[in-house]
Amino acid sequence: MLSPVIRRRDLLLLGGGHAHALALRMLAMRPVEGLRITLVSPASHTPYSGMLPGLIAGHYRFEDTHIDLARLCQWADVRFVTAEATGVDALRRRVHLAGRPSLGYDLLSIDIGSQPELDSVPGARAFAIPVKPVAQLWSRWLALASELADGRPRRIAVVGGGAGSVELVLAMAHRLRDAPVTLYLICGTPELLPGYRPAARRAVARALAQAGVTAYCGARVSTVERDRIELDDGRELAQDALFWCTAAAPVPWLQESGLATDARGFLAVDDTLRVEGEAAIFAAGDVATQTRHPRPKAGVYAVRQAPVLAHNLRAQLLGRPLRQHRPQRRFLSLLSLGERRAVADRGLLTASGAWVWRWKDRIDRRFMARFSDLPEAMPTTTPERLPEAQPRAQAFCGGCGAKVGGSALGNALARLRRDYPEHCPAEADDAVAMPLPASGRQVQSLDLLRGLVEDPWLMGRLAALHALSDLHACGARPLSALAALTLPFASPDLQERELEQLLAGALHEFAAADCKLLGGHSLQGHELALGFAVQGEPMAVDGHLLPKRGLVAGDxxxxxxxxxxxxxxxxxxxxxxxxxxxxxxxxxxxxxxxxxxxxxxxxxxxxxxxxxxxxxxxxxxxxxxxxxxxxxxxxxxxxxxxxxxxxxxxxxxxxxxxxxxxxxxxxxxxxxxxxxxxxxxxxxxxxxxxxxxxxxxxxxxxxxxxxxxxxxxxxxxxxxxxxxxxxxxxxxxxxxxxxxxxxxxxxxxxxx
Ligand SMILES: Cc1cc2nc3c(=O)[nH]c(=O)nc-3n(C[C@H](O)[C@H](O)[C@H](O)COP(=O)(O)OP(=O)(O)OC[C@H]3O[C@@H](n4cnc5c(N)ncnc54)[C@H](O)[C@@H]3O)c2cc1C
CATH class of the missing domain: 3.90.650.10 (PurM-like C-terminal domain)
Structure with missing residues (x-):
């Protein structure tokens, strides 16, 4: 029999930004034996920023412009967890998630991007539409576009003066060219596009004028209300929709987690992309500032960091030297101008026209093809092995020798009992004595699932719901459950994490159904299986159950x-x-x-x-x-x-x-x-x-x-x-x- 691969370390990729999507692909092509990789992202799709304006302008479909992270993970044999991080506990090596239990890690990498700063202007958080997260921008844009169908005139303002806001307002102007819409661009600096060559700025100004967009430069928004904005030079503008595309800001919980940050609150990383002072945390993309080589927040830097990040994550796990990343000083900026025209700006070069747009389009599509055209077969390389992953001298035992280790089980259950004291009571005896239901009728069932999703918390929820469903189909209310579980071979630490997630997921559903998890049995094996024997009582006061075979003609x-x-x-x-x-x-x-x-x-x-x-x-x-x-x-x-x-x-x-x-x-x-x-x-x-x-x-x-x-x-x-x-x-x-x-x-x- 083939000896099983034993997973020994957890690499947690937090956020599916540009750097992680690319690094994940690279890690999959050169796997590390014994490594379990998990990607956490709030949604299955992440936008490719270069094509976002084209999406708004109507040149692309959603699928052309978004990386399907769930599919990428499935292809790469990486666990995909749909969740939003709310904090990092570097001491205990755990990432806190909204609405579900925290996840443990051995090595963490953070690429959660940035969001426009909303809190320094009164009213902005309440009334403005931030351009990030993009999922929210997209749904608000679709809603606005459908409102415009009534033909009433509208005023749309975009705040910001950088490349993102210029592209966005031009994209909107192109998309709404036949609608009775007035568009403004409000830019706090004296000129649009600071840092760009004058020729590029002139090309953009021409495009704005042709599209009928009025630019207000040198004035900052001081107050936002539902239907108007006030500028700090005293001017007031009426608006029906306001898009906020100002300088990038980090999420506040990064600083609150005690991680090293720069003055603005972005994670401070050294040139290996490791967070300063943290042995086991890396970061890339907008969320990180390379303190020795700070650069503006732009997707192009995140993309360039990806190969170094992938290399250093592997090197850290394999005990090899890390590489230094030296970000480029300048980069080729290709700005789309709404219609299928673009302007190119790099160093001494500026060019604009339809051919620049076609050039940009080719580059962007080539980038996205890396994620849509995934190779069917991985290259046949011999995977490298974690230093601690030596082959086992002895085959795994069967019988009671196949039990999950006592400490993994004990630690996981101790935490679960603390979180679910009522529904995961302390172990009483070798078997459980159950009081008979008042109706005198007891309903029992058993259901077991093989792993269906990679996310263990979700898997626990599905297995619990699947088992409870048999009781519900009979019109019975669940009372108690016993677990039957096979955990894939892994180190005790990883098994403990897996067990806790699986059972926490199950307890989430059992608690909602007021059903107690009274015990169970867990084994180690080649693949995951989770099921529950469940017991219940009739919901009906008269004790009757819903029969499976009781249909009547006409039903x-x-x-x-x-x-x-x-x-x-x-x-x-x-x-x-x-x-x-x-x-x-x-x-x-x-x-x-x-x-x-x-x-x-x-x-x-x-x-x-x-x-x-x-x-x-x-x-x-x-x-x-x-x-x-x-x-x-x-x-x-x-x-x-x-x-x-x-x-x-x-x-x-x-x-x-x-x-x-x-x-x-x-x-x-x-x-x-x-x-x-x-x-x-x-x-x-x-x-x-x-x-x-x-x-x-x-x-x-x-x-x-x-x-x-x-x-x-x-x-x-x-x-x-x-x-x-x-x-x-x-x-x-x-x-x-x-x-x-x-x-x-x-x-x-x-x-x-
Ligand atoms: C309209 C517009 C156009 C732009 N055009 C360009 C361009 O042409 N070229 C360019 O270089 N830059 C461009 N930018 C800037 C670019 O979007 C960012 O610099 C780039 O996206 C940063 O990439 P990233 O890898 O840091 O993260 P992102 O691409 O922002 O991705 C972050 C990911 O992390 C996820 N995430 C966020 N919070 C959490 C959390 N708490 N837990 C888990 N996951 C989380 C998000 O859902 C997202 O999937 C543009 C920006 C805008 C707004």
Whole structure:
């Protein structure tokens, strides 16, 4: 048997800026054996600043201008964690995250960029739209663009006098060239573009004049109100939208974390890009200032730092000498002028025109191709090994010798008990005595998942929700859970971190469901698996449960959540899914079925199940009684974004083929939506059979409760022809108005 790779160190990349995206790609091409890399970013996509004005101007699509970090990480075998950092504890080597437990690291690199400074001008934070974070800028811009459709005249002001603000206002002018919009540019310095050659400034001034943009130079904004701004020379300007693109500022928590900073609060790094005074923290991009070679904040410097950063992170881990980075003094600046024209400025050279824009466009597209056209196969290099990662002399034991080490388990549980005292009580005995529920009926179930997402906290949440869903499908309220866990082979430190994240994720969901995690068993193995045996009691006061096989002819079939997780995660595994689609799928998967179950019990539904591994068709067949059929409206099926696209491209879950056999779909008249019926779901929604009189109300309540895509997808029919025939085939009549009918008459497979 192959000896397993044992992960021994955690490299945490905080922020998916230009420097990290490139460094990550370089680290993936020359992997270090035993290293676990995690990237933390608030969103799956990060913008490439050079193309942002082109996005606003309408020359590019969102996908052309944003790096899909989730996909890049999947390709690079890097864990992607969607979260926003709020602090660093350098002493304990932990990064604090908003709304979820902190993450431990051995080596940290920070590339979280900068944001325009808003707090020195009263009213700016409340009323201005900062250009960063770009995700927010983009959504506010889209909202503004749709408001403009009413044709009313508007005044839009952009504050700032550097390259970013000039490009932005020209891009807006180009995009809104046919709209009744007045555009201002307000620049605190006497001239626009300080540091640029006069010829470049003249070209920009001409472009602004041609686009009808009025520039106010030498005046700083002193106050911002909802619909007007005041300048420090006493002038006032009315505005309907104000974009803030002033000098870059760091996030305040960097200083609060006690890390070395420059006078403005940016991280102070030496020429190796290591934060001064910190052995295990590096930083690059706007967030860092090389104190011996300070430079303006620009993406071009972040890009140039990437190879040195990647080299030094590897060197630090492998115990090799670090390289020094000497940033260039000047760089080629290519400013787009709204329409497909640009100006180039470097040293003694200035040029402008359409050819400069084409040149810039080629450079920018080549940069982005590094992230969109990822090589299918990695180069075959022998990975280097961490110094502490010597091959093991002895194979891993089985039986009880495969347990996770006592200290990793003990430390992780001690912290979890502190955070969740009620729902993770102290260990009592070898086994737990449970009081019987008042109703006298106990409901039990067990569910187990292989690793689906790389983020262990999310994985813990999904595994808990998946297990709880079986109780919810029966109309039961969870009471307690026991964990069954296999942790991948790793050093005790890494296992402790992994265990804590997984169980913290699970406890997040168990606490929300008021369910106690009473114990469990954990092993080491080749790959992660996490599941829970759960126990509950009926939600209904009279103790009745929702049967799986209780449908009545005429019942409306309500599906509570959209379909498509199987195909989407199959695409994700192949680094072919869009990170935004995966984020949307996860959002849907993380919506607990608890409220749907509560509403279903109150509405008196006749049957319920949750859609999981057998797909909608397989689970619907389980519900049907002999002689019943279900008529489904394919067009009414709620679908996750991107799922149909994946199916159309032939990306199927490995369980799809078995599910199709189970569903017995007849040949011909195939369609993507029919494949969707056999797509296995993880954390899928409840499928409910509601009496016709109750269905509309129930659907509305479900939608109000957050199941926004809940839909009536068909109805139950009695089928005289098949009654008692023992026929188990599904009959599809898709060619008739996109509707099909299923007919079942055999013992259905057990609940998945
Ligand atoms: C309109 C505009 C046009 C520009 N054009 C150019 C140009 O043409 N050329 C040029 O050189 N520069 C340009 N710039 C400047 C450029 O955007 C920045 O210098 C560059 O983006 C800095 O890159 P970075 O790697 O430091 O971080 P960024 O690219 O800013 O990325 C930071 C990343 O960190 C993430 N992040 C932020 N906070 C957190 C947190 N708390 N936790 C986790 N992750 C976090 C963000 O979501 C983002 O993904 C432009 C700026 C603007 C506004």
């Amino acid at each position: 409306r079939l309500i599906l509570c959540k959209p379909l498509g997780t199987g195909t989407l995660f199959a695409a994700h595994m192949q680094a072919r899914a869009d990170g935004r689609d995966i984020a949307a799928a996860l959002e849907s998967m993380l919506l607990s079925n608890a409220s749907a179950a509560r509403l279903a019990v109150a509405a008196g539904v006749s049957a319920a199940t949750d859609i999981t591994g057998f797909g909608l068709a397989g689970h619907l067949r389980e519900m049907l009684l002999p002689g019943q059929s279900a008529s489904l409206d394919l067009a009414a099926l709620p679908v996750l974004p991107g799922a149909l696209h994946c199916l159309e491209n032939g990306i199927l879950s490995t369980a799809q083929a078995d599910n199709e056999v189970l569903a017995e779909l007849p040949p011909g008249a195939d369609s993507t939506r029919r494949q969707l019926l056999c797509d296995p779901q993880t954390c899928g929604g409840l499928l409910l059979g509601a009496p016709p009189a109750a269905a509309d109300d129930l659907l509305r309540q479900l939608q109000d409760e957050g199941y926004r895509q809940a839909a009536v997808i068909g109805e139950v029919c009695s089928d005289e022809e098949s009654a008692g025939a023992g026929d188990t085939r599904l009959r599809l009549r898709a060619e008739v108005d996109d509707r099909w009918e299923t007919e079942a008459g055999r013992q259905a497979p057990g609940r998945a």
